[in-house]
Amino acid sequence: MKTIRKINDELAIAGQITPEQLQQIAQEGFKSVLNLRSPTEDGFLIGEQSQCESLGLYYVNIPIKLEAINDEIATRVFRAINELPKPILIHCSSAKRSAALVLMYIAMRQGATFKQAFNQAEQLGLFAMFTYS
Numbered sequence: 001m002k003t004i005r006k007i008n009d010e011l012a013i014a015g016q017i018t019p020e021q022l023q024q025i026a027q028e029g030f031k032s033v034l035n036l037r038s039p040t041e042d043g044f045l046i047g048e049q050s051q052c053e054s055l056g057l058y059y060v061n062i063p064i065k066l067e068a069i070n071d072e073i074a075t076r077v078f079r080a081i082n083e084l085p086k087p088i089l090i091h092c093s094s095a096k097r098s099a100a101l102v103l104m105y106i107a108m109r110q111g112a113t114f115k116q117a118f119n120q121a122e123q124l125g126l127f128a129m130f131t132y133s
Contacts, residue, residue, distance in 0.1 A: 003015055003017070003021070003095075004017075004021070004025070004089065005095065007102055007106070008106075009086075009087065010086040010087050010088065011081070011086075011087065011088055011090060011102050011105075011106075012030070012087060012088070012089050012090070013089075013090050013091065013095050013098035013099050013102055014089060014090075014091040014095055014098065015091060015092065015093055015094045015095045015098075016037070016043050016044075016045065016091065016092075016093050017033075017045070017089070017091055018045070019045070019051055022048070022051050022052060022055060022057070023055060025057070025089050026055040026056060026057055029087065030057065030087050030088070030089050031057065031058060031084070031085035031086060031087060031088065032057060032058040032059070032060070032084035032085050032086070032087075032088040032089070033048070033052050033057050033058070033059050033060075033088070033089050033090075033091070034060050034061075034062065034077070034080055034081065034084065034088055034089070034090040034091070035048060035059070035060070035061040035062075035091055035092075036061075036062060036063065036064050036077070036090065036091065036092040036097045036098060036101070037061070037063060037091070037092050037093055038063035038064075038065075039061075039063070041093060043093060048061075049061065058084055058085055060080045060084060062076055062077055062080060064077070064097060066096060066097050066100065066126075069097075069100065069101070069118075071114045074101065074104060074105075074114060077101050077105070078101075078104075078105050078108065081105055090102055096126060099121075099126060100121045100126040103117070103120065103121050103124070103126070104117035104118060104120075104121055105117075107120055107121075
């Protein structure tokens with residue numbers, strides 16, 4: 001699947017996935033899907049949770065806006081990543097939110113503070129529209 005990018009053995013990121021891709025990720029051994037999209041976003045896959053569960057995948061939806069990422073939201077996402085069975089596919093509409101949060105999660109697991117992790121993601125251009133305060 002060209003839209004899914006494996007980050008490490010536990011985490012992969014993607015933009016919006018299709019029902020066919022859900023079936024494929026289940027066959028490839030993924031255990032969980034973490035959706036960062038809001039149900040009000042254009043292109044949100046209605047029924048994604050039930051499709052995931054019917055395939056034996058755990059599913060969590062934490063709707064976030066890229067410009068609203070802060071330590072409280074990041075902590076909710078990081079807690080979900082820690083608790084969900086792995087490997088996990090983390091997706092949003094374009095993979096930008098997914099990439100930013102996975103990068104921050106990995107940086108913090110390696111000892112970075114939230115601000116350092118945020119700055120690292122920002123330097124990569126993942127937060128072009130806003131800054132951390």
